[in-house]
Amino acid sequence: MATLTVPSAVPSASEDCEQLRKAFSGWGTNENLIIDILGHRNAEQRNLIRKAYGEAYGEDLLKALNKELTSDFERLVMLWTLDPAERDAYLANEATKRWTSSNQVLMEIACTRSANQLLHARQAYHARFKKSLEEDVAHHTTGDFRKLLLPLVTAYRYEGDEVNMSLAKTEAKLLHEKISDKAYSDDDVVRVLGTRSKAQINATLNHYKNEYGKDIIEDLEADSEDDFLALLRSTVKCLVYPEKYFEEVLRSAINKRGTDEGALTRVVSTRAEFDLKIIADEYQRRNSVPLTRAIGKDTRGDYEKMLLVLAGHDEA
């Protein structure tokens, strides 16, 4: 469930543009107005606003935001304003570049999105970067990471509920064997995680637990230094219980030792219009404190305000 709230009577795109223009004009920037408008519009509305802004003022709204805003707040607003497909394409592209490379982000996008959402991201990638997502991922990753990530980003998984129980049994056994042999990047492990439907993988992992008494995640914790193993664990989580995965990301992003704004921004901006409510519930369950309060304690200023608005917490 989404945490984004949209007013019941939404102003027209051109009215919103006018207000945004006002927010940019003059000496300072009226951040509150920007948060108020953009923070309460869904993807379709934001797209209309961008289009209207471009037509009215001959300038890309995103460029204007980039000029007026700074730092974490700017990044959050920029990412949020993009529609989900473009946002995923942008983040994925960033994750293939040298200084910002992140196998985790690539895996996260590939595994937590629906088959069609991933497809739209791939289409947006063509449009924006004049290349395919897979050619960039392939070119910029190597070895086992490439072996796992390529099938993940190119998958177009079956999304039905049809599950083959005897196949689940066979593949649970197969996974157990490979994991016991520490063959984590084995062809078959990659094949199952990279091609089976989420329902099928879920059935397989349930069978795994029934048959071998342990959650597959536990069996994948052998080596805390092994980066590939960590990625594999996260892959499993993203495929079968994404809200738990996101809760963990948030928990480690917001803690006493400092804040990982990159992760916080990414999770909030990418999930606010999908399942941030479920993630927030999981966060509260696990940490005994509402997500919004944790965000409030760890961040400040306009960045904090925008995060809270997107997380569904409004100071009326």
Added chain:
Amino acid sequence: MAHPSEPEVLDQALSGIGVDEKLLVSILRKSHMRKGCSKFFCEDERQFERWNHTAIKSLKAEFKRFKDVVVLSLMHPWERDARLLKKALKKGPMQYNVIVEIACIRSSDELLGARKAYHSLFDRSIEEDLASHIQGSERKLLVALVSAYRYEGPKVKEDTARLEAKAVLNAIKNNDKRNAMEDDEVVRILTTRSKPHLKEVYEQYKKFSDKTITEDLEVELLLKETVECLCTPQTYFTRVFDAALRDDADEDAKKALTRLVATQESEEMKGVATKFEGKIKERVKGAYKDVLVGMLEK
């Protein structure tokens, strides 16, 4: 004017492609023909002229050809491709070239459509079926080929293409240690790069070798076909037409022609087909010929 004898008519009916329905009708019930026709009938020990088994198979196959081309043409292209892929997978390694053909000749959106149709028809994804049923070294290549969603713009980086041509050359040189098809870089390049880029890689390769990539890949048929379909589709079409219209064409070659005729509407293919006009007139018959000629004219 001498009419062809009945055995000659039958012979005509079973050679080439398609069936000359009118001609066949004219010899029905001419039972005396059987005695003189050792090619298709041989005297059984119980004193009747038994029909040669292979001849029956051929006749059935030729009749079926019209049905196949009609069904393939009527089906939605997505469903058609999904069914072709499924069938090829079921038939096994000898038919994997069909998977290559579809994955490489179709546009990105057409291939995507086939993947969607596959979900609807078979409640599975094409990639999961390919990955779980293909055991050999071609698995990596084939799964990646059907999963591609290639960029279709013209933008190409010459430097990258040159580097990648070198990488392909290296893999081919190391063929004795490991098949080029199993080389990670070769698979990466062929299964993720855009077609315009791959055409540039093909060109750049010529600077480093006196042969083309396809010439150097003579032994690795599946890989060769992949390169051909991606970089020089006209060569592929020519090869299919040529193999199907030969005197000794086998069933697979003829099926390939049906597939191309029913699925390809590109100018490229039509250009190739016009070169075979003579052969088509000579070897293709009946309703099937009408379909072929009609499609190529449109």
